[in-house]
Structure formats: C-alpha cells, structure tokens
Amino acid sequence: MNIDPGSHVPIYLQIADAVRAAVATGVYQPGEPLPSLRAMAVEVHVNPNTVQRAYDELQQEGLVGSQRGRGVFVADRGTSVARLAAEVGVRRGLEEAVRAAQRAGMEPSQVRDLFGAVLDRMIQEGRQSS
Amino acid sequence: MNIDPGSHVPIYLQIADAVRAAVATGVYQPGEPLPSLRAMAVEVHVNPNTVQRAYDELQQEGLVGSQRGRGVFVADRGTSVARLAAEVGVRRGLEEAVRAAQRAGMEPSQVRDLFGAVLDRMIQEGRQSS
DNA sequence: ACGACTGCATTAGTTATCTAATGCAGTTTA
DNA sequence: TAAACTGCATTAGATAACTAATGCAGTCGT
Numbered sequence: 001m002n003i004d005p006g007s008h009v010p011i012y013l014q015i016a017d018a019v020r021a022a023v024a025t026g027v028y029q030p031g032e033p034l035p036s037l038r039a040m041a042v043e044v045h046v047n048p049n050t051v052q053r054a055y056d057e058l059q060q061e062g063l064v065g066s067q068r069g070r071g072v073f074v075a076d077r078g079t080s081v082a083r084l085a086a087e088v089g090v091r092r093g094l095e096e097a098v099r100a101a102q103r104a105g106m107e108p109s110q111v112r113d114l115f116g117a118v119l120d121r122m123i124q125e126g127r128q129s130s
Numbered sequence: 131m132n133i134d135p136g137s138h139v140p141i142y143l144q145i146a147d148a149v150r151a152a153v154a155t156g157v158y159q160p161g162e163p164l165p166s167l168r169a170m171a172v173e174v175h176v177n178p179n180t181v182q183r184a185y186d187e188l189q190q191e192g193l194v195g196s197q198r199g200r201g202v203f204v205a206d207r208g209t210s211v212a213r214l215a216a217e218v219g220v221r222r223g224l225e226e227a228v229r230a231a232q233r234a235g236m237e238p239s240q241v242r243d244l245f246g247a248v249l250d251r252m253i254q255e256g257r258q259s260s
Numbered sequence: 261a262c263g264a265c266t267g268c269a270t271t272a273g274t275t276a277t278c279t280a281a282t283g284c285a286g287t288t289t290a
Numbered sequence: 291t292a293a294a295c296t297g298c299a300t301t302a303g304a305t306a307a308c309t310a311a312t313g314c315a316g317t318c319g320t
Contacts, residue, residue, distance in 0.1 A: 085234075
C-alpha cells in the first residue's frame, strides 16, 4: 500500500484506488475483510477518518459492504465491480485525450500514433514488472 | 467562447483552453491581438482578473506575449506552441488511461479495443461537425 | 460482563483555490 | 494634453476540499 502524502491527489482517493486495484487483481477476494479502519490508518500514517472516507467511496460503488462492529468486506460482485470501475477509468482517460485532440484540430491518425507509442511503453514496463 | 460557470473546472482554465484551441486552429494568428482583458471579461460575464489569470497561463507557456498599455498578442511561435500543448494534453489523457489499465491488470489488447471504439466515435463526431 | 476490537457520526480546523474589488501605470489617439 | 483605452499589482473575501479529534454504538471472545 504505497501512499504519497505529498501528492496533490487526496490521500483518501489514493487509498480507494489502491484497494480497488487490489480487489480487481484478486489480492482481496469476495467475502474477505479489508484491513480495519484503524489498522489501515496506522499502516498509511493517517487518521482513521481518512480511511473511512476511502471505504465509503468503495461502498458507494458496491465494491465492498460494511458491517458495524465486524468490519468491511469485499462484496460478492466486488471483483467484477472493480474491473468495471477500472474500465471506466480507462475510458475516461481516453475520452479526455480525444477531446484534447479535437479541440486542437488534431488528425485521428496522429492520435493513433501517439496511442501506439504510449501503449508500447505500457507493455514494456508491464513485462519488466513481472 | 463557451464558458460554463457551473462546471467544476475553473473558469480561468476554461478560458485558457478555449484560447489555446483558437490559436491552434488559426482563429487567432501570430501577431494578432487577443480580446482585451475587459472585453473578454464582458463577453464571458466574469471579472477582468479572471481573464488575466487565463492570459497569464498562456503567456507562461510562451503562447502569447503582453505589452503593457497595448494588449496581448499571439506569439510568433504561438501556433506551434498551442499544437504542442494540445499534444501534451492528449498524451496525458492516454497515460492516465494506461495507468488505470495497469492498476487493474487489464490486458493491452483490451485497452487497444477500447481505444479503437473511442477513436471511432471521435471520427464520427468530427465528420458531423464539419 | 468486560475488554478489545469493529464501523460511524459530529464537529472543527486548516489549507488551498478561485474570483472579485480597487487603483495604479503605461500607450494611443483626437 | 486629456480621455479612453490597455495590462498589472495588491488585497480581500468566499468557498470548497481535505484531514483530524473525539466520542458513540455495535460485535466478538474470554
């Protein structure tokens, strides 16, 4: 769980993103509990409320369910929800890119080339990390 | 110059984006003056300072140059600077998309498919608007 | 029952961000 | 030279966002 407090993206979002990724990749599986608010808070050096806010986010997405006094658990459909959320994130980035291209009157072929380059780098780094 | 005051993206950025796009597409050409702070302020129903902030942004990018008492003018290299900025915007969106895909362990082929779909829509809408 | 663990609600403070009000300083033109 | 235009600097205010402090309420194991 890598959190950068100096980043301009809010801590609670970093936590939510990390958990979402962990669920999507099966690190946390349906039915399993997430680290408790306080445990996660200690690990990330942050206030439990900040973790709660992150978990709230995930609960609203239907990725986890909370049971007062017991814990927060990955929902049955959690894995697929996480993967769908990831796809939405990807789509959002792509659409932003396309909008930027349209605004500047950029040719589709140029965008295609750029995408090819970026995706190739993704594959490279993906191979490195495995 | 379409500005949405209800948007969560700051007005001064909306203005900067719009001007950048206009320069990139040749609506404003090198050497030509931009609308004065106050003129633009009236058009967008906003305080001149907000326009100034937008123009500051553009000046820092080297897209325009300002002459106290005379006006703000599109820089000689303004067009290419605007196009480069657009490319950076596109690249940023693409990288965000790729990061999101990596976090969720998504396959490159899936990302490629998604990109194809989004780009096709871009081409469709581009043809409509012409 | 009691202690130790859970999630949660309320409140508050801090900070950053965005926008506006106002007045100064330079340029141009009649 | 005076009026009308330019950009710009300073200040202030308002708002929203993020994080933390604190205490309550539920569950579980001994």
